[in-house]
Amino acid sequence: IFMVLNEQQVSAVDPLLNSYEEKLPHFNKEDYPYIRFICSSLESFESEKSYDYVFCLNAINHVSDLNKCWEQLFSFTKKGGKLIVSIDAHNHRFFKYIFRLLPGDILHPHQYDLQEYQHMIEKRGGCIIKTLQKGRGFFFDYYVLVVEV
DSSP: OTTTTTTSOEEEEOTTHHHHHHHOTTOOGGGOTTEEEEOOOTTTOOOSOOEEEEEEOSOGGGOSOHHHHHHHHHHHEEEEEEEEEEEEEESOHHHHHHHHHSOOOTTOOOOOBHHHHHHHHHTTTOEEEEEEEEEOOSSEEEEEEEEEO
């Protein structure tokens, strides 16, 4: 997202930033002077600043501590601000429970459906103002949720 917001003041947090710089020839931090890159997990990232817009794209399904991450995302988003989060949501109850019992998807430690993710957001006081289905799959559909905090 920071590539699209190239004229904005952006903090980009990702625990893999150092490996991107080493392994991706098209990624060079100097090409993005407006971006403050922070190599950190979402769980351990700290900021006294809050933001008008917080993007969590292709990340929430991969975190270690899902509850901590939701708390972090909400605390970083200004009151009245927008949290934009993408999720892989289960399509079938049966497979969701099988994946929970037999952790065969090590890259996605959290196995939830769309309604469960929506509940996680709403119980923290977020108001989902838009749900966009961006991709379809047999096990998972890919959604982007726009949340007013």
